[in-house]
Amino acid sequence: MAKTFIEGIAQKLRIIPNLDREHGSGNYGPLRKYPAAEEWNEHIELDANAWPERVERKYSLVPTTCFNCESACGLLAYVDKETGQVSKFEGNPHHPGSRGRNCAKGPATINQIQDTERIMHPMRRVGARGNGGWERISWDEALDEISAKIRASLKTGAVDRVVYHVGRPGHEGFMNRVLRAWGVDGHNSHTNICSAGARTGYALWHKFDRPSPDHTNAKVILLTSSHLETGHYFNPHAQRILEGMMDGAKLIVIDPRLSNTAAMADHWLPTWPGSEPALFLAWAKMILERGLYDREFMETQVNWDAWMKAVHPDEACEFERFIELLVEEYAEYTPEFAAEECRIPVEQVIEAGEVVAGAGSRLCTHVWRSAAIGNLGGWQVSRTLHFLNVLTGSVGTEGGTAPNSWSKFKPELFDEPPDPDGWNELHFPPEYTLAHYEMSHILPHMIKEGRGSMDVYFTRVFNPVWTYPDGFSWMEMLQNEESVGCHIALTPTWNETAFFADYVLPMGHASERHDVNSYATSSGKWVAFRQPVLREYARREGREVEFTHEVNPGEVWEEDEFWNELSWRIDDGTMGIREHFMSPYREGEKITIDEYYQYLFERVPGLPDAAAAEGTDALGYMRKHGAFLIEESTYKKYEKDGWPTPSGKQEFYSETMIEFGHPEHSIPHYRQKSHVHPDNLTGEDEYCLLPNFRLPQHIHSRSANAKWLVEIAHRNPIWIHPKDARRLGVAEGDLLKIETEIGWFVDKVWVTEGIKPGVVGCSHHIGRWRRSQDAGNRFLTNTVSIEDTGNGKMRMRTVSGIEPWKSDDPDTNRIWWRDGGVHQNITHAVQPDPISGAHCWLQKVRLSRPSEGEEYGDIEVDRQKSFEYYKRWNKWAKDRETHPRGERRPLWMKRPLAPKKEHFIIGERD
Numbered sequence: 062m063a064k065t066f067i068e069g070i071a072q073k074l075r076i077i078p079n080l081d082r083e084h085g086s087g088n089y090g091p092l093r094k095y096p097a098a099e100e101w102n103e104h105i106e107l108d109a110n111a112w113p114e115r116v117e118r119k120y121s122l123v124p125t126t127c128f129n130c131e132s133a134c135g136l137l138a139y140v141d142k143e144t145g146q147v148s149k150f151e152g153n154p155h156h157p158g159s160r161g162r163n164c165a166k167g168p169a170t171i172n173q174i175q176d177t178e179r180i181m182h183p184m185r186r187v188g189a190r191g192n193g194g195w196e197r198i199s200w201d202e203a204l205d206e207i208s209a210k211i212r213a214s215l216k217t218g219a220v221d222r223v224v225y226h227v228g229r230p231g232h233e234g235f236m237n238r239v240l241r242a243w244g245v246d247g248h249n250s251h252t253n254i255c256s257a258g259a260r261t262g263y264a265l266w267h268k269f270d271r272p273s274p275d276h277t278n279a280k281v282i283l284l285t286s287s288h289l290e291t292g293h294y295f296n297p298h299a300q301r302i303l304e305g306m307m308d309g310a311k312l313i314v315i316d317p318r319l320s321n322t323a324a325m326a327d328h329w330l331p332t333w334p335g336s337e338p339a340l341f342l343a344w345a346k347m348i349l350e351r352g353l354y355d356r357e358f359m360e361t362q363v364n365w366d367a368w369m370k371a372v373h374p375d376e377a378c379e380f381e382r383f384i385e386l387l388v389e390e391y392a393e394y395t396p397e398f399a400a401e402e403c404r405i406p407v408e409q410v411i412e413a414g415e416v417v418a419g420a421g422s423r424l425c426t427h428v429w430r431s432a433a434i435g436n437l438g439g440w441q442v443s444r445t446l447h448f449l450n451v452l453t454g455s456v457g458t459e460g461g462t463a464p465n466s467w468s469k470f471k472p473e474l475f476d477e478p479p480d481p482d483g484w485n486e487l488h489f490p491p492e493y494t495l496a497h498y499e500m501s502h503i504l505p506h507m508i509k510e511g512r513g514s515m516d517v518y519f520t521r522v523f524n525p526v527w528t529y530p531d532g533f534s535w536m537e538m539l540q541n542e543e544s545v546g547c548h549i550a551l552t553p554t555w556n557e558t559a560f561f562a563d564y565v566l567p568m569g570h571a572s573e574r575h576d577v578n579s580y581a582t583s584s585g586k587w588v589a590f591r592q593p594v595l596r597e598y599a600r601r602e603g604r605e606v607e608f609t610h611e612v613n614p615g616e617v618w619e620e621d622e623f624w625n626e627l628s629w630r631i632d633d634g635t636m637g638i639r640e641h642f643m644s645p646y647r648e649g650e651k652i653t654i655d656e657y658y659q660y661l662f663e664r665v666p667g668l669p670d671a672a673a674a675e676g677t678d679a680l681g682y683m684r685k686h687g688a689f690l691i692e693e694s695t696y697k698k699y700e701k702d703g704w705p706t707p708s709g710k711q712e713f714y715s716e717t718m719i720e721f722g723h724p725e726h727s728i729p730h731y732r733q734k735s736h737v738h739p740d741n742l743t744g745e746d747e748y749c750l751l752p753n754f755r756l757p758q759h760i761h762s763r764s765a766n767a768k769w770l771v772e773i774a775h776r777n778p779i780w781i782h783p784k785d786a787r788r789l790g791v792a793e794g795d796l797l798k799i800e801t802e803i804g805w806f807v808d809k810v811w812v813t814e815g816i817k818p819g820v821v822g823c824s825h826h827i828g829r830w831r832r833s834q835d836a837g838n839r840f841l842t843n844t845v846s847i848e849d850t851g852n853g854k855m856r857m858r859t860v861s862g863i864e865p866w867k868s869d870d871p872d873t874n875r876i877w878w879r880d881g882g883v884h885q886n887i888t889h890a891v892q893p894d895p896i897s898g899a900h901c902w903l904q905k906v907r908l909s910r911p912s913e914g915e916e917y918g919d920i921e922v923d924r925q926k927s928f929e930y931y932k933r934w935n936k937w938a939k940d941r942e943t944h945p946r947g948e949r950r951p952l953w954m955k956r957p958l959a960p961k962k963e964h965f966i967i968g969e970r971d
């Protein structure tokens with residue numbers, strides 16, 4: 062990198078050192094962004110701590126991928142050759158998604174692996190479940206005992222009583238293959254509290270259920286999210302949004318909160334939560350009326366004719382007439398109507414709408430969580446947002462938004478067991494016919510209703526007691542051994558759910574595990590390798606390693622090898638499981654983890670050739686570089702592949718919605734007002750609580766042991782507009798009682814104009830806790846007491862805040878913050894959207910000053926109320942339950958880990 066004129070002068074004046082010159086025996090060369098890959102095993106750096114002495118340190122740089130959000134950005138682990146340990150993480154410049162850059166959470170991986178309180182060996186509960194007693198056991202004991210329980214369950218013939226529930230996924234097909242080998246319909250996920258709302262809206266258009274925006278080449282970037290700071294694919298997207306903006310793209314951000322992203326926008330529209338579809342349809346109408354739609358795309362790629370034939374059978378089925386009728390159909394969505402619903406000035410609707418309407422094929426739209434997962438009917442947000450792409454012909458174009466699957470690599474695995482022979486109704490209950498993922502957030506309520514139970518329940522990097530709404534119902538379920546026969550928590554660090562497990566098994570962080578990753582972070586397609594770096598370092602040093610726990614800290618293991626070993630032990634030789642874990646290279650022998658990845662990488666298009674050019678094989682290439690670009694760009698794949706929908710087109714008109722009992726939603730509309738629509742807030746003191754925004758430096762429920770991240774943010778006050786603060790008579794730092802449908806919590810207020818009047822906000826992530834008998838995460842956990850006060854009521858109180866402690870890490874004794882925030886989610890009722898099945902995160906709340914004796918951090922929840930409230934929302938789904946041709950759900954839509962086809966028909970095999 063050439064130095065600037067100023068740097069040159071500063072060097073001459075010796076204000077800064079001469080960075081170009083040669084030093085002693087080592088030649089450090091000119092400044093550069095990253096060491097060259099050829100030097101990665103022999104990298105030399107000066108020890109910053111030894112300055113001004115010039116002490117050289119030797120490193121082996123091993124690529125892996127970050128595990129702290131879904132993006133799987135590239136990391137380079139610096140393994141110190143003197144200590145044999147990782148000393149820091151930087152970005153991997155060879156990773157096509159992140160291109161050498163990371164957010165704060167990537168380098169903070171070093172905090173996680175050096176956490177003095179991390180779980181180092183397998184543990185088994187002592188005493189009653191949830192009481193906090195543990196004893197150390199060996200991996201052999203854990204494998205034998207757990208495999209015996211699974212074997213016993215499988216031998217009953219049940220296919221739905223062994224369940225794997227995943228929080229942070231990311232190993233592309235590995236676990237589905239294992240579950241299929243066991244023959245269970247046992248996959249559960251967190252998606253229904255995350256992206257299921259948006260997925261449903263996208264799937265109705267084209268089956269693909271996620272968007273992949275090409276920000277770099279956009280003319281207009283329209284975000285219903287805060288992607289310059291947080292979100293799925295946040296760092297890879299943020300760097301491309303900036304590239305687009307530097308090239309002249311306009312940024313429009315829709316958010317009732319002035320996020321850091323909104324603060325960077327050309328147009329910030331603080332819409333009322335849930336009103337977004339009204340806004341998008343007003344813009345759709347502008348595009349149609351001004352003739353700015355892409356006629357060719359619309360006419361050839363959209364099933365407009367199906368709507369004409371079904372709804373206007375007496376009209377000529379001609380495109381021009383279709384447009385005229387469409388303008389009539391959307392006549393109600395005037396800018397004034399949108400302004401009224403969104404509670405923003407009409408001028409703003411028109412001004413931003415003109416920018417959108419003028420974007421043409423370079424309109425780049427995105428929705429992540431936010432409104433789509435917040436509101437009753439939130440799936441309409443993505444349904445109407447994508448309509449703007451359809452109208453402007455910006456689907457899959459340069460600068461537009463493509464289906465994510467076009468950019469996602471699907472690996473070919475060495476063995477494909479048969480699909481499960483049964484249907485798990487606790488995951489896909491019959492009344493949620495269009496639920497895009499498992500109904501995981503109402504699992505405790507369905508079990509309480511007597512709809513099933515589980516023999517063996519794995520939670521994998523998953524913390525529902527804290528993350529999910531109504532956590533007390535999760536504690537109740539987990540403590541009941543009739544409901545959950547055995548609970549095994551696979552986790553790299555302690556969490557509130559692991560406190561209620563029978564076994565806690567320590568799993569690796571980013572640099573301690575194998576995974577293969579591929580995500581739609583840009584218009585290209587790539588694959589990346591998350592590898593245990595000390596294993597690769599050992600290989601470079603000529604040491605053989607059989608299992609990754611041999612090189613990881615303590616006895617920390619990883620899931621891949623754990624599942625292989627567990628599967629082997631489940632099978633007593635009569636169950637046909639072992640045959641799915643045999644080496645594809647060595648006849649009759651158990652597969653090794655290296656063979657698994659060797660087989661997979663050998664089949665990545667283009668990778669074996671790239672490897673051969675470097676004199677290695679596909680696995681060797683991935684061990685060295687950590688990632689591989691499969692396709693530069695994936696534009697307009699529909700021209701070759703078409704659309705995988707019943708009509709073979711983009712489905713403007715959805716017969717599926719009609720058949721499954723929702724005819725009012727056959728085309729994009731705003732027919733379902735949110736549960737937090739102003740019409741549904743009745744009292745003077747009723748507000749909408751926005752609880753689902755993230756802080757940029759936190760990792761859902763896994764940053765409580767990352768000291769750098771916690772130091773930056775450790776409180777979650779209530780954001781409140783000055784007008785509302787005046788109305789309630791509260792000032793900065795005062796206490797406020799927030800009453801939800803099932804309980805209340807007491808928090809401090811932060812008075813800010815960065816939130817819309819009538820809406821209050823409280824960030825996700827903070828308010829972590831442990832009881833006096835629990836371990837771990839002391840950087841960010843309050844010590845709490847939990848009391849059952851009778852009649853289903855539970856009370857949580859903060860006993861003490863965060864305190865310093867002495868350990869091998871001097872920083873633990875330097876903690877200066879004391880306030881760990883308040884756990885808000887536990888006071889939220891479950892609110893399953895009757896169509897998408899997604900949890901509707903936004904809460905209708907009443908605000909007041911706390912009564913005497915109600916203190917900061919106090920929480921109360923009535924579990925009877927929460928059960929009754931669940932039944933009310935559940936009934937909305939039951940009222941519309943329709944099964945055309947006996948189908949449980951549309952056959953053409955996706956279902957994770959789909960069972961055999963006959964089980965999609967109710968009654969056929971059940």
Ligand code: SF4
Nearest residue numbers: 127130134164167296
């Ligand atoms: S965005 Fe940040 S947390 Fe997510 S994978 Fe990239 S570096 Fe890690």
